[in-house]
Amino acid sequence: MVKIGQIALGDFPLLLAPMEDVSDPPFRAVCKDGGADLMYTEFISSEGLIRDAAKSRQKLDIFEYERPIGIQLFGGDIGNMVESAKIASEVNPDLIDINYGCPVKAVACRGAGAALLQDIPKMVKMTEEIVKCTSLPVTVKTRLGWDDKTKNIVEVAERLQDIGIQALTVHGRTRVQMYKGEADWSLIAQIKENPRMRIPIFGNGDIDSPEKALEYKNRYGVDGMMIGRAAIGYPWIFNEIKHFFKHGEKLAPPEMADRVKATRKHLEFSIRWKGPKLGIFEMRRHYANYFKGIADFKPFRMQLVEAPTEADVLAVMDQIIEHYSVPV
Structure with a gap:
């Protein structure tokens, strides 16, 4: 049984990725029907929450049938991230997730998202302060590194676990790769194989079919998978993967x-x-x-x-x- 804190997620949970302008409550509703075990809000700007911006506040809307659900935050200022985590905690999600993986220029050039991969001490400090400020489980989503020369995720995973995160999701690309090329899960497997690691490790990137999900599950040994783009317009993918795992056969496509x-x-x-x-x-x-x-x-x-x-x-x-x- 995979757990994040006291949140039981089953033997091999399938997570819905937090996607900007996609993972809103209407989309999450159909993905919950489709079998998603844990979902996240769209990522929410810490500065927007502190300014009480309407769009950021609306993204805090969560519903009971969605549980378990996490609120994902991003930002480049430690103080603002701590304050936004306190605000997010007030709406009673099941967990708080920190985005250290968004590669888009508008986010990374403001020192947020994947930009923190260039300043690991700041990433660790920010995470530590957020863990201290909330009673909710804190998780992190990030990438392998900034570029091919800085694929330091195995060390980063240890440091983040040591200051209290309770699960880690890793997208198998660097920031420089954006969403191009093939996701490399080999370093994600190294994190999972590290005898020091005791928190759940979820892999993310390129899972778009039941066959690939089973192949990666067996090859890389992760505790679960996060699915993003493959669920857009196809929320059935979660149940299709579960059925394939259990029965070794594919469900008929949706009529x-x-x-x-x-x-x-x-x-x-x-x-x-x-x-x-x-x-x-x-x-x-x-x-x-x-x-x-x-x-x-x-x-x-x-x-x-x-x-x-x-x-x-x-x-x-x-x-x-x-x-x-x-x-x-």
């Missing part, structure tokens, strides 16, 4: 009715949470993912994107079901 059902739920939650205008607008980027690979779907996708109201979108979905239904 059109399953795809429409998940899309409807995502849309309806998006409208409730964001309001009708923004909820419909931001949902438009998801339609291509939910119906990826469906033959001759482009006309319907265009109708979904152009539909101005919830009723219009749902009417198009009814047409999709009728068009793709299998004759009896």
Whole structure:
């Protein structure tokens, strides 16, 4: 049984990655249905929380059915990160996660995210102060290093464990790689094999099929996996992986009715949470993912994107079901 503090996650948990502009409550709802064992909020700016910025505050919204759920924070100032961790703790998540892995320039150039991989003493100090300020379990998500010359994650993992983190997720790329090339899990395996390590180690990067998940589970010996991009538009991947682990066979892919059902739920939650205008607008980027690979779907996708109201979108979905239904 894998545990983060007292949070029991099963024998081999599958985690939903915190993805900016993706891992919001509507998306998390369909991923929970799809079998995610632990989910995270989108990463939240520590400065935004302290300024009481509306967008940052809204990202603190969590719901009981999502549990266990972690709030992920990022920032470059230790004092601000401590204050934001206190604010986040007040909404009663199951854990606090620190982002030391985001590679995008807007984050890293502000000394946050993966930028801390260039200043390990500061990373350790920041983590230590956050651990001290909250009674919740604190976890970390990071990368192998800043570049190929600074792949120091094995040493960093020890130091972070020693000051109190209770789980570590490692994306198998450096910051310089961004999301290019193939993720290298060999150093993640070295962390897990280190006899000093006693906290759960989760691998992240390139898990996009049940077959690959089983291969990496067996090859690298991690305690669980975090899945990000492969879940976008395909929340079924979590249960598909679990079924493959257990039975050695693949589940049938979701039928059109399953795809429409998940899309409807995502849309309806998006409208409730964001309001009708923004909820419909931001949902438009998801339609291509939910119906990826469906033959001759482009006309319907265009109708979904152009539909101005919830009723219009749902009417198009009814047409999709009728068009793709299998004759009896």
